[in-house]
Amino acid sequence: MIQRIGFDSEKYLMEQKTEIIERIKRFDNKLYLEFGGKLFYDYHAARVLPGYEPNAKIKLLSELKDRADILLCIYAGDIERKKIRADFGITYDSDSLKLIDDLRAWGLNVLGVNITRFEDQPAAILFKNKLERRGIRVYTHRYTRGYPTDVELIVSDGGYGANKYIETEKPLVIVTGPGPGSGKLATCLSQLYHDYKNGIKSGYAKFETFPIWNFPLKHPVNVAYEAATADIKDFNLIDPFHMEAYGKAVVNYNRDVEIFPVLKRILEKITGGDPFYKSPTDMGVNRAGFAIIDDEAVREAAMQEIIRRYFRYRCEYVMGFTEKETVQRVELFIKDFNLEPEYRRVVIPARNAGIKAQDENKGNEGIFCGAAIELKDGTIITGNNSPLMHAAASLIINAIKYLAGIPDQIKLLPQYITESVSNLKTAILNEKTVSLDLEETLIALSISAMTNPAAQLAIERLKDLRDCEVHMTHIPTPGDEAGLRRLGVNLTSDPNFSTKNLFIA
Numbered sequence: 001m002i003q004r005i006g007f008d009s010e011k012y013l014m015e016q017k018t019e020i021i022e023r024i025k026r027f028d029n030k031l032y033l034e035f036g037g038k039l040f041y042d043y044h045a046a047r048v049l050p051g052y053e054p055n056a057k058i059k060l061l062s063e064l065k066d067r068a069d070i071l072l073c074i075y076a077g078d079i080e081r082k083k084i085r086a087d088f089g090i091t092y093d094s095d096s097l098k099l100i101d102d103l104r105a106w107g108l109n110v111l112g113v114n115i116t117r118f119e120d121q122p123a124a125i126l127f128k129n130k131l132e133r134r135g136i137r138v139y140t141h142r143y144t145r146g147y148p149t150d151v152e153l154i155v156s157d158g159g160y161g162a163n164k165y166i167e168t169e170k171p172l173v174i175v176t177g178p179g180p181g182s183g184k185l186a187t188c189l190s191q192l193y194h195d196y197k198n199g200i201k202s203g204y205a206k207f208e209t210f211p212i213w214n215f216p217l218k219h220p221v222n223v224a225y226e227a228a229t230a231d232i233k234d235f236n237l238i239d240p241f242h243m244e245a246y247g248k249a250v251v252n253y254n255r256d257v258e259i260f261p262v263l264k265r266i267l268e269k270i271t272g273g274d275p276f277y278k279s280p281t282d283m284g285v286n287r288a289g290f291a292i293i294d295d296e297a298v299r300e301a302a303m304q305e306i307i308r309r310y311f312r313y314r315c316e317y318v319m320g321f322t323e324k325e326t327v328q329r330v331e332l333f334i335k336d337f338n339l340e341p342e343y344r345r346v347v348i349p350a351r352n353a354g355i356k357a358q359d360e361n362k363g364n365e366g367i368f369c370g371a372a373i374e375l376k377d378g379t380i381i382t383g384n385n386s387p388l389m390h391a392a393a394s395l396i397i398n399a400i401k402y403l404a405g406i407p408d409q410i411k412l413l414p415q416y417i418t419e420s421v422s423n424l425k426t427a428i429l430n431e432k433t434v435s436l437d438l439e440e441t442l443i444a445l446s447i448s449a450m451t452n453p454a455a456q457l458a459i460e461r462l463k464d465l466r467d468c469e470v471h472m473t474h475i476p477t478p479g480d481e482a483g484l485r486r487l488g489v490n491l492t493s494d495p496n497f498s499t500k501n502l503f504i505a
Helices: 009-026 043-048 056-064 076-080 092-105 122-132 184-197 220-228 240-246 254-271 295-318 324-336 347-360 391-404 415-428 438-448 453-459 478-487
Strands: 031-035 068-075 110-116 138-141 172-176 203-207 236-238 251-253 370-374 380-384 469-472 490-493
Touching: 009 031, 009 056, 009 203, 031 184, 043 220, 043 295, 056 068, 068 076, 068 092, 068 184, 076 092, 076 110, 076 122, 092 110, 110 122, 110 184, 122 138, 138 184, 172 184, 184 203, 184 254, 220 236, 220 295, 220 324, 236 240, 236 254, 240 254, 251 254, 295 324, 295 490, 347 370, 347 380, 347 469, 370 391, 380 391, 391 438, 391 453, 391 469, 391 478, 415 438, 438 453, 438 478, 478 490
Parallel strands: 031 172, 031 203, 068 110, 068 172, 110 138, 469 490
Antiparallel strands: 236 251, 370 380, 370 469
């Protein structure tokens, strides 16, 4: 199914830049802007808002870089327990290093890194040392005494005042970090406290793409956000403070609404009476809802994302990463829209490919896996595992052969290459399986391309797979998952393991 464009990124950037500049002017030419969500590669937004540029936020920062300092926050506890960013498969501390590199590549410099709720955790100290020895300024803020109930203590030299002031030069300070709970808000409020003590009447605002405040509560885009955060139990609701102040129903999410009474009291204490805002929605500067040009296209894309999240949580549940309640919650979202998981077009073809492989290999031991990909023209290609390669590898080979117009009977991987790789795996590296995963297959394909023009032609079509939909009947192995992630496909799988082994390398 060819996806329709539903979002105008250029309009969004123009409106967003204007809104932020206006918010800076509202204060004493100093605004701490809490940047929520992903700064780079926001694929969730790109999936639910077709037409959204995944790097829209960084493009916005590039246009504001002459006015903006960037401060990165990371929670010490996330460093200590090696929390993983799921879409990249890397830890939050590694993601912070990657974020600094990516910002530099865009000509943006990070003012420093603030390690929040720092309690001398060994892993956090190692991370601090690593950054400082590479020339990055590092600050540490400990847990704020009295938070969240004792406002007198919080807004005192023993609370926010105990944190070292981070000196900034530009009127806009972007405060961002990997994932929720990184300490961005506390850092902003600590800075406000110090500013007001020094006679600078700075301000605070928040930039979150989701939920979209001027959309209905149960719009699929907002429900997709709830599905994306089901594991941390976020949920959307009508902002009661905004309704009371303005008589308008707008959407916010539970954590912002729950913290607003405390935040309002803290701001009043810091400023001497001015809370800045009447509602948590007032704090936001998000203009995404004003850039949607095709609501029907956006609704369809969001419903597909809800189904993707359902498959993802089912897999995470069997792997022990999440609770049954998370799966059940997203299952209810699907039912709210009268959908079935099979509404995702690649699910049934993948399962049929697995059944076909099983029928063709009756009497043979092993688990037979199926996979399917929907190309951008709507064509669905399938693949399955074999003694030669994994289902993911078979699928990608079949897809690029189709895109390159290469007949089925032409082999992209000569026997001498596959035998050489298989010998390396078994005779040299002492691995048990001969079958090639996707990463190994792509390497073998690149070697074949040196002497095989068909393989070279096929390789050139790999870039056409980005953003295509893929489903597998079994949870991909690490090599398959890494390869599919690099190709940029939207992957789901049924919650089945591809082997009876407990350890999968």
